[in-house]
Amino acid sequence: MKITLIAGARPNFMKIAPIIDALKKHNAAAAEKIEYRLVHTGQHYDKNMSESFFDQLGIPHPDANLESGGGTQAEQTGNIMVRFEKELMENPADVVLVVGDVTSTLACSIVAKKLGIDVVHVEAGIRSFDLSMPEEINRMVTDAISDHFFTTSETANNNLRKAGVPENRIHFVGNTMIDTLLTHQPNFVQPPFWNAFGLTKGKYIVTTLHRPANVDGEQKLKTLVDTIIECAGDLPVVFPVHPRTAKNLQSLGIQTSNLFMVEPMPYLEFNYLVQYAKAVITDSGGITEETTVMHVPCITLRNNTERPETIEVGTNELIGTDPQNLYPAFQKLVSGNWKKGSIPDLWDGKTSGRIVSTLVNIYSK
Structure with a gap:
């Protein structure tokens, strides 16, 4: 199995990092390895907004940087699509894995589907129901063309069911952002x-x-x-x-x-x-x-x-x-009356392992 992982903006790095860790663990233990390629679209490239994440979160530097930042929403989407199409044609994949709801998520999903490649959406199904938010457009379009949906909550599952997504394509796994948080919490720096x-x-x-x-x-x-x-x-x-x-x-x-x-x-x-x-x-x-x-x-x-x-x-x-x-x-x-709160189901630091296991079950030959 060959997977291309997409990261484009600050939140993506926090979601991708633990998935890469889980892929490494799988490859260290399994006979059938998963080949993966990390593509940074370059949507954000302020050092504090992106580069430091590779260093601090232990993410290997990307195999490709599309350097597509800047411009309007349409210009950025177009730039990413043109450059990612070339990237995928030169480095074919069985699966393109996108995370979150940024412009890169939308653009890379469209390119992959038009090339006949399966799209897996991590953090699928979340909705604000506010079409004035660019992120909501990105979520809706990405979920409309994805093949498998990895979700963070039962609310997200229900949103997908209402949209007609078959149950066997919805995979409730938890939240990879929390994997990153719990892994690195002991290393927080003043x-x-x-x-x-x-x-x-x-x-x-x-x-x-x-x-x-x-x-x-x-x-x-x-x-x-x-x-x-x-x-x-x-x-x-x-x-x-x-x-x-x-x-x-x-x-x-x-x-x-x-x-x-x-x-x-x-x-x-x-x-x-x-x-x-x-x-x-x-x-x-x-x-x-x-x-x-x-x-x-x-x-x-x-x-x-x-x-x-x-x-x-x-x-x-x-x-x-x-x-x-x-x-x-x-x-x-x-006044001390703020609610104490609790932790949602499966936000336990083990989401990425569940994602990789599910991918193996779906795509192993």
């Missing part, structure tokens, strides 16, 4: 600014913002950041600033003694920060999964989520994009 910012475990807030509803429009972003600072009171607020957000923050001139804006952080340092935070305020989907497993309160500034299990089971609360909604959320937090 950020170099920890002492300079006067941070103490359990006594600071972490904020990440990047979605257009929150960061497009200077006044909206200023009101949101001002409200976070006000709600935090004396607590430091550490804000790793996404490149998209940094551009809009430049002209706002927000200056306060307890707001610390930093560049995007390497995985081990960022998750150290999250693990010991009093709470996380975010509009990211993936971070809500990590906070759930680490039992850290999470306030999500979105009107919908594709990961409802982080709310139903975990420590996450969805409060919408109105900054005013932060006040009651913080009241609940500081």
Whole structure:
């Protein structure tokens, strides 16, 4: 069996790393080896957003980098498709494995199917039901043409069933992001600014913002950041600033003694920060999964989520994009009434092993 693995953006690396580890373990023990090739589409190539992940997570450097970053959604999709088609024709595969819901996921799935190659989607079936999100389009199209679906929750399973996917193509395996988290948790690294910012475990807030509803429009972003600072009171607020957000923050001139804006952080340092935070305020989907497993309160500034299990089971609360909604959320937090949460089924660090075993069962000759 020959598998091509696709990584294109920061979240992909966290999902691919444990699958590569599981493939190595399989190949060390099994008579029939699985050949795999790692293709980095180059969708993101900020060193802190991508390169450091190869180093910190022990991912071998990719066999190919398509260097397709930049441009509009359509330009990027087209660039990836053209370059990945050439890659697949030169290096044929039996299976193309895509993860998550970024542009690379969509583009590489289309190319593989048009070349008659099976597509396996890891993290299939999740839905926000919000078509204004590019990621939702990517999920829907990828799931419409995939051959096998590896899922993180029963909610995702049901979404696929409703779309008519046969039961024997749905494989509930858990969450590879959590494999990475649990593997590397003992190696989390205190950020170099920890002492300079006067941070103490359990006594600071972490904020990440990047979605257009929150960061497009200077006044909206200023009101949101001002409200976070006000709600935090004396607590430091550490804000790793996404490149998209940094551009809009430049002209706002927000200056306060307890707001610390930093560049995007390497995985081990960022998750150290999250693990010991009093709470996380975010509009990211993936971070809500990590906070759930680490039992850290999470306030999500979105009107919908594709990961409802982080709310139903975990420590996450969805409060919408109105900054005013932060006040009651913080009241609940500081009064000690935030829900404790538990860990969703199969988020146990063993997902990647289940994926590789299932692939062997499906594709072994």
